[in-house]
Amino acid sequence: MFRIATFNMENLDEDPADEPGRPTFAERAAVLRPALERLRADILCLQEVHGQERPGLPRDLLALKALISGTRYARHQVISTRLRDGSQVYDKRNLVTLIPPDFQLMEAQQVNGEFVPNPYYQRTVAGDAEPRRLNWERPLLWTRIASPNGVEMHILNAHFKSKLATPASNLMEDRYTWTSAAGWAEGFFVSSMKRVGAALEARAVIDFIFEADPRALIIVAGDLNANSDEVPVMALRGRTEDTGNGRLGHRVMMPLENNVPESSRYTLFHHGQGEMIDHLLASRGFVQAFSHAEIHNEILPDESVAFAGDEKHPESDHAPVVAAFHDDLLNPPVPIA
Numbered sequence: 001m002f003r004i005a006t007f008n009m010e011n012l013d014e015d016p017a018d019e020p021g022r023p024t025f026a027e028r029a030a031v032l033r034p035a036l037e038r039l040r041a042d043i044l045c046l047q048e049v050h051g052q053e054r055p056g057l058p059r060d061l062l063a064l065k066a067l068i069s070g071t072r073y074a075r076h077q078v079i080s081t082r083l084r085d086g087s088q089v090y091d092k093r094n095l096v097t098l099i100p101p102d103f104q105l106m107e108a109q110q111v112n113g114e115f116v117p118n119p120y121y122q123r124t125v126a127g128d129a130e131p132r133r134l135n136w137e138r139p140l141l142w143t144r145i146a147s148p149n150g151v152e153m154h155i156l157n158a159h160f161k162s163k164l165a166t167p168a169s170n171l172m173e174d175r176y177t178w179t180s181a182a183g184w185a186e187g188f189f190v191s192s193m194k195r196v197g198a199a200l201e202a203r204a205v206i207d208f209i210f211e212a213d214p215r216a217l218i219i220v221a222g223d224l225n226a227n228s229d230e231v232p233v234m235a236l237r238g239r240t241e242d243t244g245n246g247r248l249g250h251r252v253m254m255p256l257e258n259n260v261p262e263s264s265r266y267t268l269f270h271h272g273q274g275e276m277i278d279h280l281l282a283s284r285g286f287v288q289a290f291s292h293a294e295i296h297n298e299i300l301p302d303e304s305v306a307f308a309g310d311e312k313h314p315e316s317d318h319a320p321v322v323a324a325f326h327d328d329l330l331n332p333p334v335p336i337a
Contacts, residue, residue, distance in 0.1 A: 001291060002329055005041035006221035006278055007320035008159070011093075013050040014063050023314035029067050031315045037071055038296060039322050043145075044073060044098040045221035047159040049080070051089035058088035064096060075101045079108045081141050095141040095157045095222070104146040112139035115208065116201040121193065125186040126168040134190065136198035137161045142205060147330040151217070153286075154209050158202055158222035160232055161194040195225060199232035206236070210251050210283075217329075218283040220253060223318060227276050228255045236281055253281040256323045259293040267295060267319040269302040280323045289329035294322045 009032065016022045036044070052062040061080060068074055076098040080089050099105065112118075112135065120131035141157040165187030171180050178184040202220060209216045226232040237253050240246055257265055257276060266274025274297070282290065297319035 001324045002289075002327055003039065003041045003322055003324050004043045004045075004155075004219055004221065004280065005039040005320055005322035006045040006047075006157075006223075006280055007036070007039070008047040008223040008278060008316060008318035009049055010316035010318060011048050011050060012046075012063055012067070014052050025063060025066070028314040032067060033071060035296065035315065035320065036068070036073065039320055040072070041098075041322060042100050043155060043219075044076070045155065045157040046096040046098070047093070047157070047223045049094045049096045051091050051094060053091075059091060061089055061094065061096065068098075073098050077101060077103070077105055079105065079141070079143050081110050081139055093138060093159065095138065095159055097141060097143050097155055097157045099143070099145050099155075102148050105143065106146055106152065107144040108142070110139035110141050111201060111205060112136055113201070115204040116197065119193075119197070121190065123168065123186055123190070125180065125182045126171055134193055134197065136194055136201065138198075140198070140202050140205065149331050151330050151332055153217035153219065156202060156205060156218065156220045156222075158198065158220060158224060160198045160223070160225045161191050162225050163188070163191060163195075166190040166194070195232050196235065199224070199226075199235040203235050203238065206238075206253065206283075207251065214250055215285055216283060217285040218253070219286060220279070220281040223278050225277050228257070228279070233279060233281075250284060253283060254287055256280045256282055256287075256290065256293045257295065257321060259290075260295055264295060264297065266297060267300075267321060268317065269297075269300050272302060278318055278321050280321050282323070286325065286329070289325040291324040291326055293324070296320050296322070 015024050049061060049064050051059040053059050078096060078098055080096040081094045082089050118133050118135050121134050122128045122131040138159050143155045146152045165184050168183055168187055171183035172178055206218055209218055220236055224232055238251055240249050266276050267278035268275045300319050301313045301317055
């Protein structure tokens with residue numbers, strides 16, 4: 001079986017410097033390493049991987065490299081988001097795609113406003129004097145790779161804006177306390193625009209790929225902060241029922257978690273309710289070789305329970321999702337005589 005997985009690592013970093021009580025890197029590694037090994041992934045898409053600094057050196061993914069040392073991923077190629085000048089990784093919440101050492105990396109790029117220009121918005125409640133550009137928070141990490149037998153595939157690693165309201169300093173007492181319900185609502189609206197805008201741009205990338213190759217193998221993997229029937233994911237799916245155009249049927253992206261029983265179909269636990277916000281969406285070429293999906297949510301903590309912060313849970317509050325495909329996916333199709 002060939003396996004692809006996605007996992008939000010929840011702020012993977014070295015030992016916290018000024019946060020007493022939070023788990024150490026060693027404590028986190030003790031639970032995260034077995035979780036990664038259990039995935040048995042060939043391609044692994046990670047979110048929320050922090051960068052670390054050393055004097056005189058570019059910021060790098062030192063915590064991640066220490067985590068995967070000695071695991072099945074130790075020799076994988078590491079592709080990550082970077083600052084626009086390419087000099088180093090971001091300090092917080094990098095996207096990272098790990099690919100097998102025998103795969104060829106054909107191309108890697110990050111997309112943030114190149115396919116769908118970031119719009120301007122003038123907040124009325126917050127009293128913006130001028131419109132401000134809305135960035136999507138995090139870029140899309142797009143890698144084009146090839147199997148040892150030359151089968152190309154596109155992996156889109158994404159982490160869309162959360163549902164938390166975008167802050168407005170003049171309307172907040174502190175990080176979590178708003179002075180106005182309307183101000184919070186406007187912040188919530190701004191976050192929604194960022195989330196849907198990032199989804200629109202990812203969909204534009206998908207269509208761009210299909211224009212060049214109608215049979216392209218495409219996976220969208222990541223923390224989309226939306227359930228399968230919410231606008232960001234629906235925008236990515238592009239269902240015929242929504243476009244009304246059967247000729248676009250080959251461009252539909254299918255959520256592979258639909259293979260999992262509904263009672264177990266969740267990757268986040270919030271107020272006792274499971275939410276499916278981490279996804280693997282696949283083009284038809286992938287689905288033809290699809291075997292099954294898994295969601296490793298057996299010991300997922302409820303991230304909303306009072307006093308249940310990161311300091312009590314060294315594991316992530318997201319469950320990883322993995323999809324298994326038959327090995328013939330990696331071989332070029334046999335020409336029809």
